[in-house]
Amino acid sequence: MSDTALFGPDNLPYGLFTTPDRPGHRRVGVRFGDDVLDAGAAAAEFGSAHTDLLQQPTLNALMAAGRxxxxxxxxxxRAxxxxxxxxxxxxxxxxPLSGVTLHLPFDVADYVDFYASEHHATNVGRIFRPDGDALTPNWKHLPIGYHGRAGTVVVSGTPVVRPQGQxxxxxxxxxxxxxxRRLDIEAxxxxxVGTPSPHGSRVGLEDFREHVFGxxxxxxxxxxxxxAWEYVPLGPFLGKSFATSVxxxxxxxxxxxxxRVAPPPRDVPPLPYLDDTVDGAENWGLDLRLTVRLNGHTISEPPFSAMYWTAAQQLAHMTVNGASLRTGDLFASGTVSGDAPEQRGCLLExxxxxxxxxxxxxxxxxxxxDGDEVTLAAWAPGPxxxxxxxxEVTGRVHPAV
Amino acid sequence: MSDTALFGPDNLPYGLFTTPDRPGHRRVGVRFGDDVLDAGAAAAEFGSAHTDLLQQPTLNALMAAGRxxxxxxxxxxRAxxxxxxxxxxxxxxxxPLSGVTLHLPFDVADYVDFYASEHHATNVGRIFRPDGDALTPNWKHLPIGYHGRAGTVVVSGTPVVRPQGQxxxxxxxxxxxxxxRRLDIEAxxxxxVGTPSPHGSRVGLEDFREHVFGxxxxxxxxxxxxxAWEYVPLGPFLGKSFATSVxxxxxxxxxxxxxRVAPPPRDVPPLPYLDDTVDGAENWGLDLRLTVRLNGHTISEPPFSAMYWTAAQQLAHMTVNGASLRTGDLFASGTVSGDAPEQRGCLLExxxxxxxxxxxxxxxxxxxxDGDEVTLAAWAPGPxxxxxxxxEVTGRVHPAV
Incomplete structure (x- = not known):
């Protein structure tokens, strides 16, 4: 399928770009086929009331403006x-897309990484803790997550220097x-997050759309x-904090x-604040089809629809203790792995x-x-x-320095 | 000892303040005795070359300017x-200090929390994992740490709403x-961090002073x-992310x-990047005397000099994998606990x-x-x-909402 078809009028994703004649001038861009629309310039052309939001060097102002x-x-x-x-x-x-440089599209506030694929968590549990239960006792009661390093979130194409450590x-x-010696990816x-939430309040399942920009x-x-050496008892730290590409x-x-699709059935009933099976609840399973390529060869095709916990549940969980949301908060699903071996989202699996x-x-x-290049790509059914x-998000491994 | 003596000309700490007549106008302040100097106004008065850095609504510009x-x-x-x-x-x-409002003094970039007191880690290990070894096998080889939520770092005096959760x-x-039902503090x-560091580089022990502002x-x-329910296998999350007071x-x-004092002897030799015993290495043990008060009663007096890992070692560890530093990065020691029972820095212990x-x-x-107020205070020997x-950092517990 051509890029033109993947970036038609029903998609219109946002990014930040510069052109070679003005390399310091970051502008909001909207991808349309194989082109990028200078959204701020177009808004001025058409006299849009939102011109100010689109004439910014980051997406954060638009993201903060609300649904x-x-x-x-x-x-x-679209018009x-x-x-x-x-x-x-x-x-x-x-x-033309080929003539612009793309940048990290927003200023990351807090970065949280979840662990929401049952297949992934089960596989990792078996590999890391062969003598214990594959899933920890809490796994089906709450979407397990932890905070990662926001300052090392980088845009696709940024080289990834092999980390040193213990x-x-x-x-x-x-x-x-x-x-x-065991450098890996996680798809x-x-x-x-666009719309912030006040400290001391919760964002319920039903408010997912109001807060998540994209x-x-x-x-x-x-x-x-x-x-493996560092993570007991306080979780991953340097094994992850050297780079996260978006x-x-x-x-x-x-x-x-x-x-949007129904998430897989859960064999443990979620507590009410996580229960997305009640009448009127929206389905936030998402039928995203991922592809993982290593040096151009497809090595996996993880289905996002298989994720046990949805992003709506993750957001509800993340704020149930009163933690505030800020514009630019980024939370990730955790490795997307399906049931089949060729659907696993990391080399470890x-x-x-x-x-x-x-x-x-x-x-x-x-x-x-060193020298390996990994690319993740995905598409979803549209109307x-x-x-x-x-x-796509791509990165090449550079030798340790 | 009076506050005047604790905030003499050898101290001069920085903060942000507003006055009642201009509540929206945050200014850099320097505490001197029981007063706050409007640093930007004074800089203008004396024609300082640094006036711009001091006429800001946050400390970040000054922090970024370098040592x-x-x-x-x-x-x-001082002059x-x-x-x-x-x-x-x-x-x-x-x-007069009594007439101003104090604010969060800097924009927090990433927040990392360490676990650097051997006494604390040993006690917690015994309480949480009574059937295992008190310290995990990695504890004396690396300063264990994890990322926390930067968006819920709040200034002293901010109410702390009791979190809900599983x-x-x-x-x-x-x-x-x-x-x-088990809401606790950690002193x-x-x-x-003031001076940033580039992605892909390390900050060695010897560069601590160049990067840490205060x-x-x-x-x-x-x-x-x-x-206790959430932290296996990826570490603390909602049990901590509801509020961190500074x-x-x-x-x-x-x-x-x-x-500055010599840190305690280590019974396991640190790897070279963490070895602060080599010739010429600076001591970054710090003789800070903490006091923990609960509703006005002193419940503990933790000695910071007893910490096993120093902040210089923590910074070297945090960046050894090439993670960058940003102005506003905040890293905390972990609970300060001494050897004696009356020196323990949290209620759990x-x-x-x-x-x-x-x-x-x-x-x-x-x-x-609910209604309890906790205050941490500290002083250090000066010249x-x-x-x-x-x-001081203080906070009162408000009922769950």
Whole structure:
């Protein structure tokens, strides 16, 4: 399927771009086919009331404006790009995608990473804790999550330097120091908060749409050897904090309406604040089809629809203790893994802890080698058989320094 | 000891304040005795080259300016406040502390919480994991830490609403939902990063002074029942993220020179990047004397000098994987607990998991009750027998909503 079809008038994702003639001038862009619309310039052209929000060096102002503004802006963009009366004037503000540079589209406030795939959590539990139960006793009662490092969230294309750190191989009596030998990816979907919430209040399941601006693809790079040694008892830290890559396009939540599906049945009834099976509750399972490519070869196709916990449940959980939301908060799903082996979203699972390396045309891979390039891509069903592209997030591994 | 003596010319901590006549106008303030100097106004008065940095609604610009600027500004402030030639003009810009409102002094970037007291970690290990070793095998090899929620860092005086969440009391087969019944404090010291570091580089032990702007007191409010149920395997999340309180004054690192002491001997030799025993290495143990008061009664006096890992080691560890630093990064020591029972920095330890409640004049306390007020205070030795006050961080518990 061509990019033109993946980025049609039902998608219209937001990003930030610069052109070579003005490299310091970051502008809000909207992807349309193989072009990028300079949204601020178009808004000025058409005299939009939202021109100020779109003439910013980050998406945060638009994100903070709230859902009715998001809907209004989206309707205007669609009209400018598709109505016969407007198209010609809008076209003056289109730039070929191939000629622009894309940037991290928003200022990240807090970053939270969840652990919401039952298949992933079960596999990791079996690999990391072979003598215990695969799932911890809390897993089906709450969406487990932890805070990650917001300052090292980077845009697609940013090189990923192999981290150094402590690891303790089996049989060693003390940890060794050096470059990670078990560098991995995690294929995830990130949710970007627009509308903030006050400290001391909760965001219920029913308010998900009011707060979440859009969706990004996310690669939660992970150094498994560093992580395995450090993570008991307070969780992952340096094994994750060296880099988290996101796609340059934020797909508006409204563009994913046709992709909403019922989440898988839960065998443990959720507590009321997490119960999305009550009458009138919206389904926030999402039929996003992910692809993981390593040096151009597809190594996995994780289905997001298989996630046990939805993003709406994650948001409700994250705020049930009164924690506030800020514009720019980013929360990620955790590794997306399906039931089948070829649907697993990280090398740890795909190679079962490195024991069964992948056989690729250019060699065997247990974990990532220097020079390897990983790309995550995804699409979702749109209206009337259209497809909504979520773009790509890519990164190449550079040697440790 | 009077506040005047704790905030003399060797201290000069920074904060942000407003006056009742201009409640929206946040200004950089410097505490001097029982007054606050309007630093931006004084800088303009004296024609300082740093006036712009001091006429800001946050400390971040000054923090980002780097150590030589910090030293320069500090020397100017001291001269304005103490030289006979300047004092009178400076006095025009002093406001009585009792008449101003203090605000969160800086924009928090990432927040990291460590776990650096051997006494605390040993006690918690015994209480939470009575059947295992008190310290995990990694504890003496690396300063264990995790990312917390930056968006819920609040200034002293902000009410702390009792969080709701899931807890699973012994004997229950499923978790219950409701207000935390084991609300606790953690007496900590926070370190505030000024100078950023590039992504992909490390900050060595020897560069600590170049990056850390100053020190704050920090109360890492903790809901022990929520934490105990959620924290395996990815660490604390909602049990901590509802509120973290910091003192309104950031004491410059240079004000603590006389408080630097050798850290306790380590029984496991640290890896080279953490080894502060080599020739020429600076001691970054700090002789800070903390006091914890509950409803006005002193319940503990934790000695910061007993911390196993120093802040310099924490900073070196946090960046050894190439993670960047941003201006406004905040990292906290973890609960400060000494060897003696009356030096323990949280109720979990002081009451041994609630089994031996504190006997206070106004009743028994295992964990915090609604209406309780907790205050942390601290001082450090200064030059020539002076004392450097670190101010106070206080918070009152409000009922769950």
């Amino acid at each position: 009715s503004t998001w809907q209004d802006v989206r309707a205007q963009l 400018w790009l598709t109505d016969d009366a407007h198209r010609e004037r809008a076209a003056r503000h289109l730039h 690891r303790k191989p089996p049989g060693e009596t003390a940890p060794l120091f050096g470059p990670s 995830e979907v990130g949710f970007v 969706v990004t693809l996310l690669n939660d790079w992970s150094a498994r050897d560093i992580q 796609s340059p396009w934020i797909t508006p939540l409204d563009a994913l309406d046709a992709a 795909l190679t079962w802890g490195g024991k069964t390396p992948l056989q690729l045309p250019d060699g065997e891979r247990a974990f990532l080698e 009337d058989g259209a497809r909504i592209g979520l773009g | 030589s600027t910090w030293q320069d500004v500090r020397a100017q402030l 304005w406040l103490t030289d006979d030639a300047h004092r009178e003009r400076a006095a025009r810009h002093l406001h 807890r699973k009391p012994p004997g229950e087969t499923a978790p219950l939902f409701g207000p935390s 900590e010291v926070g370190f505030v 020190v704050t007191l920090l109360n890492d409010w903790s809901a022990r029942d929520i934490q 003192s309104p004054w950031i004491t410059p690192l240079d004000a603590l020179d006389a408080a 002081l009451t041994w998991g609630g089994k031996t409640p504190l006997q206070l004049p106004d009743g028994e306390r295992a964990f915090l009750e 020539d027998g002076a004392r450097i006050g670190l101010g």
